[in-house]
Amino acid sequence: MTDTDDTAADSDRAAASDAGGADGGTIEIRLENLAKRFPGQREPAVDDLTMEIPKGEIVILVGPSGCGKTTTMKMINRIIEPSSGRIFLDGEDVTKVNPDQLRRRIGYVIQQIGLFPHVSIANNIATVPKLLGWEKKRISERVDELLEMVGMDPGQYRDRYPKELSGGQRQRVGVARAMSADPDVMLMDEPFGAIDPITRDRLQNEFLRLQERIKKTIIFVTHDIDEAIKMGDRIAILREQSRIAQFDTPERILVNPADDFVADFIGRGASLKRLSLSRVRDVELHQWPTVEQGAGHDEVHRLLEGSDKSAVLVLDSQRRPVKWVNADHLRRAGHGRPLSELGLPAEAVVQPNATLSDTLNEMLSARYSTAIVVDSSNAYQGIVDIDTINETVRSLRRAEQGRLRRDDDVDDDEDS
Amino acid sequence: MSTTSDQIKATGVTSGAALDAGPRGRRSLAGYLFMPVVLALVLLLTYISVSRRDKDPTESKRLAFDYIVARTVEHLELTGASTVIVLAVAIPVGILLTRSFARRVTPFAIALFNIGQAVPTIGLLLIFAIVWRLGFEPTVVALAAYTTLPVLRNTMVGLTQVDAAVIESARGMGMTKLAVLTRIELPLAVPVIMAGLRTALTINVGTATLGAFVGAGGLGILIVSGFSSNHPYVTIIGGILVAVLALLVDYLAGIAEDVLRPRGL
Numbered sequence: 001m002t003d004t005d006d007t008a009a010d011s012d013r014a015a016a017s018d019a020g021g022a023d024g025g026t027i028e029i030r031l032e033n034l035a036k037r038f039p040g041q042r043e044p045a046v047d048d049l050t051m052e053i054p055k056g057e058i059v060i061l062v063g064p065s066g067c068g069k070t071t072t073m074k075m076i077n078r079i080i081e082p083s084s085g086r087i088f089l090d091g092e093d094v095t096k097v098n099p100d101q102l103r104r105r106i107g108y109v110i111q112q113i114g115l116f117p118h119v120s121i122a123n124n125i126a127t128v129p130k131l132l133g134w135e136k137k138r139i140s141e142r143v144d145e146l147l148e149m150v151g152m153d154p155g156q157y158r159d160r161y162p163k164e165l166s167g168g169q170r171q172r173v174g175v176a177r178a179m180s181a182d183p184d185v186m187l188m189d190e191p192f193g194a195i196d197p198i199t200r201d202r203l204q205n206e207f208l209r210l211q212e213r214i215k216k217t218i219i220f221v222t223h224d225i226d227e228a229i230k231m232g233d234r235i236a237i238l239r240e241q242s243r244i245a246q247f248d249t250p251e252r253i254l255v256n257p258a259d260d261f262v263a264d265f266i267g268r269g270a271s272l273k274r275l276s277l278s279r280v281r282d283v284e285l286h287q288w289p290t291v292e293q294g295a296g297h298d299e300v301h302r303l304l305e306g307s308d309k310s311a312v313l314v315l316d317s318q319r320r321p322v323k324w325v326n327a328d329h330l331r332r333a334g335h336g337r338p339l340s341e342l343g344l345p346a347e348a349v350v351q352p353n354a355t356l357s358d359t360l361n362e363m364l365s366a367r368y369s370t371a372i373v374v375d376s377s378n379a380y381q382g383i384v385d386i387d388t389i390n391e392t393v394r395s396l397r398r399a400e401q402g403r404l405r406r407d408d409d410v411d412d413d414e415d416s
Numbered sequence: 417m418s419t420t421s422d423q424i425k426a427t428g429v430t431s432g433a434a435l436d437a438g439p440r441g442r443r444s445l446a447g448y449l450f451m452p453v454v455l456a457l458v459l460l461l462t463y464i465s466v467s468r469r470d471k472d473p474t475e476s477k478r479l480a481f482d483y484i485v486a487r488t489v490e491h492l493e494l495t496g497a498s499t500v501i502v503l504a505v506a507i508p509v510g511i512l513l514t515r516s517f518a519r520r521v522t523p524f525a526i527a528l529f530n531i532g533q534a535v536p537t538i539g540l541l542l543i544f545a546i547v548w549r550l551g552f553e554p555t556v557v558a559l560a561a562y563t564t565l566p567v568l569r570n571t572m573v574g575l576t577q578v579d580a581a582v583i584e585s586a587r588g589m590g591m592t593k594l595a596v597l598t599r600i601e602l603p604l605a606v607p608v609i610m611a612g613l614r615t616a617l618t619i620n621v622g623t624a625t626l627g628a629f630v631g632a633g634g635l636g637i638l639i640v641s642g643f644s645s646n647h648p649y650v651t652i653i654g655g656i657l658v659a660v661l662a663l664l665v666d667y668l669a670g671i672a673e674d675v676l677r678p679r680g681l
Contacts, residue, residue: 077588079584099590100591102590103587103588103589104589104590108585108588108589110581110584110585110588111581112579113581114579114581114582114583114584114585114586115582115585116600117680117681118604118678118680118681119680127589127591128589128590131589131590131591131595161679178589187588
């Protein structure tokens with residue numbers, strides 16, 4: 001790696017913090033020369049870390065195990081007291097304030113969740129509001145609101161105990177509990193780490209949707225670069241002793257890794273990973289012939305003849321996809337049978353905020369070459385097919401190569 | 417002397433019983449009724465045997481209803497008082513020894529309580545009789561010295577086995593150390609502490625018979641006097657009554673365990 005690359009990365013970082021300052025108003029968290037030396041260890045666990053975390057963003061700390069990412073995160077709420085350096089929260093130096101008071105302002109989710117097993121779900125969530133001395137009524141309203149927010153029915157769950165919940169539900173309660181007193185800052189230590197891959201994917205998506213609404217400043221620790229790319233507005237890739245190898249947006253890290261360490265950490269298939277960055281709403285949707293489920297077979301035949309597609313999409317009265325029907329299905333079924341009873345189920349349905357990577361996944365698991373895009377009320381919007389995804393991968397790769405070529409000539413003026 | 421970790425480990429029986437305990441209300445009604453019915457039956461048979469027996473004056477005196485009731489009350493007083501002392505010593509000390517600042521003194525403290533259990537109670541009673549006096553107080557102290565260790569051990573095990581993630585999340589939400597202890601650690605340790613206490617109580621009921629040797633009364637008098645005056649029938653009745661009392665106390669402590677175990681565990 002050459003000096004030019006480092007300079008480019010530096011200017012990116014400057015651009016990034018400027019942007020944060022512009023849209024979020026202020027920088028929420030600032031770590032200044034933070035260090036941690038554990039007694040009996042020669043090397044510091046975290047050495048001289050300086051970092052700014054913009055308001056309302058998810059910043060991921062990612063790195064190999066033992067790089068100090070968890071220690072770094074735990075110094076922010078002083079579960080681990082820093083040996084030196086300072087922590088600023090919204091401009092206020094919190095390095096020496098009462099740690100118990102400080103922690104009530106910061107949501108905290110750990111991998112094992114750590115719900116209190118002898119305390120009901122409602123009271124688990126009410127922990128911090130109770131510490132803050134909220135009124136009973138306000139607490140109970142807040143608990144119901146939070147349970148609904150994480151997609152759990154308050155009537156059904158508030159009086160249950162943690163052991164009566166599934167892993168995914170416990171995780172949701174953990175997130176709800178961390179948000180109970182509406183903290184501006186949340187610390188999340190591998191929050192989805194101990195959950196099966198399918199549930200993890202769903203929870204990640206739910207959490208991203210939630211974050212669009214709540215706009216918390218989140219520090220998120222993971223060792224999984226794919227999770228980092230999916231969840232992060234910004235990613236800090238850390239090497240030993242929490243030294244920042246690169247701190248940038250996922251796009252720029254994938255396109256322009258600062259050095260070999262980062263490139264190795266991202267691993268192969270960077271352009272495939274970028275499918276996690278592109279969303280369905282960013283690509284052009286195709287339109288397919290559609291028909292109401294009450295329509296007759298003749299109309300389907302007519303649509304098929306007038307189209308280059310081999311099947312029509314059957315929608316219900318609210319324009320929700322029901323079935324794929326082709327000429328073969330019609331012939332075999334004979335006249336009179338309603339369209340909703342024919343054909344193949346309309347699977348592989350995604351919403352516009354799904355990533356292309358999720359979409360591809362859906363297609364592969366449904367064994368279709370198309371995915372149906374629906375809006376938030378599940379009404380049909382259009383179709384993404386496998387060619388579109390293919391084309392996106394290709395153009396990403398072209399852009400990447402173009403970028404690398406340009407990097408050799410240009411240093412400072414990119415992204416400006 | 418064994419290592420610290422061995423010492424901290426609760427006796428297999430006590431902690432095993434606590435950790436294996438199923439969910440609350442695991443016992444059926446029949447399960448709850450079995451022991452009292454058996455004990456009532458034993459008492460009934462004993463009563464029939466005593467009332468039908470052609471008693472000599474010594475037996476008449478020792479086996480009179482009022483006399484037995486008075487001795488039983490003494491017995492329970494010895495047990496109760498020593499258990500209160502055990503609770504007052506073992507649980508606070510157990511809490512202190514599991515705090516991070518006490519890590520260095522823990523092995524020494526446990527060694528000290530080990531001595532209490534290693535010295536036989538009867539020996540302790542004799543020493544007290546020589547250097548202190550006879551009667552109720554030295555007996556209570558000797559009983560307490562013997563059963564402090566199991567309760568202390570179980571308190572420590574109960575506290576240290578609380579999931580570290582639960583404590584971390586509690587601290588991470590801004591609960592003070594004291595709040596974490598009283599609202600998280602102690603409630604979660606209750607089942608194990610109660611198991612230790614139950615063991616201590618049962619041991620105390622049995623050991624309190626030794627009080628008869630040093631004039632502290634109790635049901636031990638029946639056993640001792642029956643033995644010394646060559647009335648084996650009195651000894652046997654005394655033995656039966658002590659056994660019934662021990663089983664009854666154990667049974668009641670078992671119910672207390674079920675009731676006090678926090679919901680959700």
